[in-house]
């Protein structure tokens with residue numbers, strides 16, 4: 001079934017809610033309006049790799065012109081059913097005169113990020129005649145970006161990849177990473193590699209059809225950047241966040257730029273995100289475990305938000321993080337409209353089991369009862385565990401206790417008592 005049937009909130013730009021059919025009509029109307037301002041170019045460079053990040057609004061024609069210049073033998077748009085119904089057809093139409101173009105549509109959602117999907121896609125592209133001069137166009141959110149990115153990386157041992165991100169998460173975060181991966185039953189992103197895109201084309205008009213919960217998900221990562229490495233943007237974010245997730249295009253462009261600039265700053269000398277840039281995994285240790293344990297019922301960003309709360313409570317309990325910075329986590333997440341509690345049906349035991357497969361274990365030697373985590377000792381001040389990586393070994397029992405107390409409310413929650421207005 002098409003997931004559009006399940007979406008309750010759609011965004012026509014100024015903030016109202018559109019039913020699914022109206023969202024499709026709205027997307028068509030935007031395309032009919034033609035191009036907006038020319039796209040702006042941000043040059044991203046991480047060590048020896050560089051690629052352009054183009055940002056603008058209503059720029060399908062300009063994206064097609066850039067793809068034309070790549071002289072591809074064939075173009076393969078990989079998308080999911082939602083983005084396919086709303087936007088991929090229009091892009092494919094613009095590309096008809098550029099090169100033979102195919103659209104490969106995947107089921108939406110995290111379950112699609114699997115080795116099985118990768119194999120099926122690879123077979124389909126090979127059968128369709130994809131060769132070394134073909135270009136894979138990842139058009140969608142982080143799920144599509146990751147799977148299409150891995151496909152481009154492995155097909156003929158690496159063909160060109162272009163990202164056309166359509167979620168805030170993808171525009172401001174995942175496409176600025178060279179990491180491509182699929183999930184395994186044992187955990188998230190456990191099989192993958194690094195592959196540099198040839199270019200990114202971020203058209204913020206796509207965000208106008210994005211359901212509110214997915215805007216909130218992307219904003220959780222931007223909140224993470226502010227808490228860990230981009231404290232200068234705290235006042236912008238505090239003044240802008242809106243629990244109803246109604247943002248105009250200018251604000252969305254600023255949010256995307258905030259994500260891009262923060263990632264560039266840290267990844268400039270850490271393209272593989274194995275040193276300083278591990279800081280972007282703040283909240284992801286517990287967040288990934290929650291995401292895995294609840295089987296996709298929470299968005300990636302919401303799960304990371306809950307993971308950040310646990311990390312902040314752990315750091316506070318250890319006497320490392322001042323109470324006001326811990327409380328800032330709650331305030332920003334609540335202003336983003338995110339509920340700070342574990343989803344119905346999830347158990348602390350399931351989260352703790354999933355935590356054992358966290359892929360940060362490979363970075364440091366951790367004992368059976370220890371969990372490597374990114375902790376803060378202040379706003380914008382990660383704790384540099386071994387001097388090179390922001391990882392600290394934390395007693396698993398302490399993580400379990402904070403999880404139970406603050407996300408499952410199995411013991412009276414300190415933060416909730418102090419801030420009854422926020423609960």
Ligand SMILES: NC(=O)c1ccc[n+]([C@@H]2O[C@H](COP(=O)([O-])OP(=O)(O)OC[C@H]3O[C@@H](n4cnc5c(N)ncnc54)[C@H](O)[C@@H]3O)[C@@H](O)[C@H]2O)c1
Nearest residue numbers: 082108141142143166167169170174177179206209210300
């Ligand atoms: N490579 C990295 O470093 C990195 C970084 C962050 C996240 N990620 C990955 O990204 C994934 C999460 O990405 P996401 O949050 O974009 O989720 P997603 O890709 O699942 O997209 C969210 C939902 O929004 C729909 N959608 C996308 N664009 C739309 C639009 N314009 N209008 C209407 N609906 C639209 C999708 O169909 C989907 O249902 C996770 O798998 C995560 O691991 C990777």
